[in-house]
Amino acid sequence: MRTENRTEVIVVGGGPAGIACAVTIARAGREVILIERGSFSGSKNVFGGAIYAKPTREIFPDFEKTAPLERKNVIHKYALLGDEDATEISYRNNEDDNDAVSYSVFRSKFDRWMADEAEKEGVILITETVVEDLILDDGRVVGVKTELEEYYANIVVLADGVNSLLAKKVGLRNNISPYDVAISVKEVIKLDKDKINDRFHLRDDEGCVYQLFGGSMLGMLGLGFIYTNKDSVSIGLGVTLNELVENKIKPYELLDKLKQHPSIAPLIKDGELLEYSAHLIPEGGYKCMPDLFADGVMIAGDAAMMVNNMHWEGTNLAMMSGKFAGETALHALLEKDYTAETLSHYQERLEQSFVLKDLKTYKDLMDVMHSRSASFLGYFPQKINEFFKMFTTVDSIPKKEKYRGFIKSIFNDRNPLELFKDGGNLFKLLWGILK
Amino acid sequence: MSIDEKLFTVKSVPDKVSHLKPEAGLCCICDSKACTYVCPANVYEWDKENEKLIVNYENCLECGACRIACERQSLGWEYPKGTKGVKFKLG
Ligand SMILES: Cc1cc2nc3c(=O)[nH]c(=O)nc-3n(C[C@H](O)[C@H](O)[C@H](O)COP(=O)(O)OP(=O)(O)OC[C@H]3O[C@@H](n4cnc5c(N)ncnc54)[C@H](O)[C@@H]3O)c2cc1C
Numbered sequence: 386m387r388t389e390n391r392t393e394v395i396v397v398g399g400g401p402a403g404i405a406c407a408v409t410i411a412r413a414g415r416e417v418i419l420i421e422r423g424s425f426s427g428s429k430n431v432f433g434g435a436i437y438a439k440p441t442r443e444i445f446p447d448f449e450k451t452a453p454l455e456r457k458n459v460i461h462k463y464a465l466l467g468d469e470d471a472t473e474i475s476y477r478n479n480e481d482d483n484d485a486v487s488y489s490v491f492r493s494k495f496d497r498w499m500a501d502e503a504e505k506e507g508v509i510l511i512t513e514t515v516v517e518d519l520i521l522d523d524g525r526v527v528g529v530k531t532e533l534e535e536y537y538a539n540i541v542v543l544a545d546g547v548n549s550l551l552a553k554k555v556g557l558r559n560n561i562s563p564y565d566v567a568i569s570v571k572e573v574i575k576l577d578k579d580k581i582n583d584r585f586h587l588r589d590d591e592g593c594v595y596q597l598f599g600g601s602m603l604g605m606l607g608l609g610f611i612y613t614n615k616d617s618v619s620i621g622l623g624v625t626l627n628e629l630v631e632n633k634i635k636p637y638e639l640l641d642k643l644k645q646h647p648s649i650a651p652l653i654k655d656g657e658l659l660e661y662s663a664h665l666i667p668e669g670g671y672k673c674m675p676d677l678f679a680d681g682v683m684i685a686g687d688a689a690m691m692v693n694n695m696h697w698e699g700t701n702l703a704m705m706s707g708k709f710a711g712e713t714a715l716h717a718l719l720e721k722d723y724t725a726e727t728l729s730h731y732q733e734r735l736e737q738s739f740v741l742k743d744l745k746t747y748k749d750l751m752d753v754m755h756s757r758s759a760s761f762l763g764y765f766p767q768k769i770n771e772f773f774k775m776f777t778t779v780d781s782i783p784k785k786e787k788y789r790g791f792i793k794s795i796f797n798d799r800n801p802l803e804l805f806k807d808g809g810n811l812f813k814l815l816w817g818i819l820k
Numbered sequence: 821m822s823i824d825e826k827l828f829t830v831k832s833v834p835d836k837v838s839h840l841k842p843e844a845g846l847c848c849i850c851d852s853k854a855c856t857y858v859c860p861a862n863v864y865e866w867d868k869e870n871e872k873l874i875v876n877y878e879n880c881l882e883c884g885a886c887r888i889a890c891e892r893q894s895l896g897w898e899y900p901k902g903t904k905g906v907k908f909k910l911g
């Protein structure tokens with residue numbers, strides 16, 4: 386057996402999944418190398434976004450004391466944007482409920498902080514290094530090949546994010562389809578703290594998470610978002626790749642148009658662009674997940690398609706899956722057995738936790754949304770806005786006539802079969818979630 | 821604001837060689853030119869006159885959208901070397 390460049394566990398990818406995995410292993414006193422292609426953790430990473438307090442505390446119990454956090458989110462807003470109008474819902478959590486909290490962060494700061502903490506706890510971090518391939522011996526994964534060197538280990542954990550070229554190379558996953566990923570573009574726009582607080586109805590370091598449906602993406606499978614940071618707001622959108630090709634439109638054109646919507650433009654008025662960025666979101670969910678383990682290898686986080694796109698959750702699933710992979714690796718090291726059979730504990734842990742339970746709950750979501758995006762993300766948002774327009778217009782027409790007219794209009798602009806399909810799909814979705 | 825102006829805000833260290841390698845022959849017979857729509861950095865332009873895909877790889881944000889969307893599944897795509905490529909300040 387090789388002794389040089391040898392360690393117990395190699396983790397590929399220094400994002401939330403990889404860091405959570407590596408720190409779990411290091412804390413138990415085992416040797417672990419974390420390899421990240423960026424010049425530091427986070428330098429290649431982009432999200433909306435917010436990290437969730439409770440799952441993050443499971444990895445870094447005191448992170449709130451020293452991590453670079455932007456704002457503590459207390460307001461959650463949802464807008465159905467028509468072409469020009471909008472219907473909004475806002476929920477404000479006024480309790481000092483510590484578990485419900487999420488924080489807006491910048492990944493190049495937050496991931497870097499997590500990686501620094503992991504190093505303090507014994508993780509050996511190698512940056513600026515792309516893992517190009519896995520080394521196999523008799524079908525077992527026994528190491529990794531980087532640009533310059535080869536490293537060997539008993540177990541390799543793939544936490545290399547949505548593109549996971551490595552999972553594909555060892556045949557754990559098939560090609561991803563343009564229907565199963567969204568491209569997200571994002572702009573961080575500098576604004577005074579006071580302006581942010583006024584425009585979003587916030588106090589001090591309170592934050593707002595704003596989800597946008599429709600608008601420039603009416604009828605497309607896409608969602609917009611705004612997060613507030615200390616002195617800036619992050620605005621962006623994610624749209625599935627097939628929509629862009631079918632509609633012959635570029636993602637930044639959709640974002641430009643979204644920013645001009647009359648309900649959105651005032652929120653970012655006079656702001657200055659600090660950084661533009663883009664990243665893929667794995668959206669396919671449960672049905673697109675790869676095999677999660679094989680001899681000598683496990684896959685965690687985005688690389689395993691673990692994103693709950695209904696709730697904008699990804700970092701939490703990444704961290705928890707990373708942690709479970711780390712615990713499974715520790716168990717395997719104790720047993721000195723790195724076969725698929727031992728590593729299958731990883732899958733069991735995931736099945737018992739919210740990670741796979743939630744992914745299963747929403748397993749039909751994407752199918753339904755793909756087949757009904759024109760109605761659920763186009764027609765109905767517009768119709769809801771039309772309803773409120775009718776409801777709020779004072780025009781001397783008797784109300785009964787107006788309501789009847791509105792209901793009639795639904796049957797006029799949609800044929801009964803389509804309405805039936807809408808209803809059927811909604812039922813299918815709800816049934817899938819609640820059963 | 822144009823996409824080029826947006827891209828000015830991104831810090832990046834381009835390599836001397838491209839990490840994006842389209843298959844010229846297949847690009848010619850590709851109907852959708854999907855890469856030209858999905859790319860968030862406008863890296864790809866179809867040069868009608870010369871029937872050739874122009875690849876401004878220096879602007880690449882390393883998202884992977886073109887690789888997945890490529891109609892012919894023929895786009896050679898790798899990560900830039902560890903010392904190269906984008907370096908988000910915020911992300
Ligand atoms: C626009 C957008 C908004 C989002 N909003 C939210 C949100 O608000 N809240 C939330 O919880 N989640 C959100 N997500 C999802 C979340 O960002 C991801 O689920 C999460 O980052 C996954 O973590 P990961 O560690 O699995 O992968 P990543 O964070 O992608 O980390 C993978 C790491 O591996 C490195 N790497 C890749 N390949 C190699 C290689 N070959 N060699 C070496 N290193 C490699 C990368 O550089 C990277 O650092 C959002 C995502 C996007 C794109």
Ligand code: SF4
Pocket residue numbers: 842843846847848850851852853854855856873889890891892893894895
């Ligand atoms: S989508 Fe693929 S085949 Fe078509 S032009 Fe782009 S790179 Fe070439």
Ligand code: SF4
Pocket residue numbers: 840858859860861862863864879880881882883884885886887
């Ligand atoms: S990886 Fe993303 S940014 Fe780079 S060329 Fe492809 S689509 Fe464009």
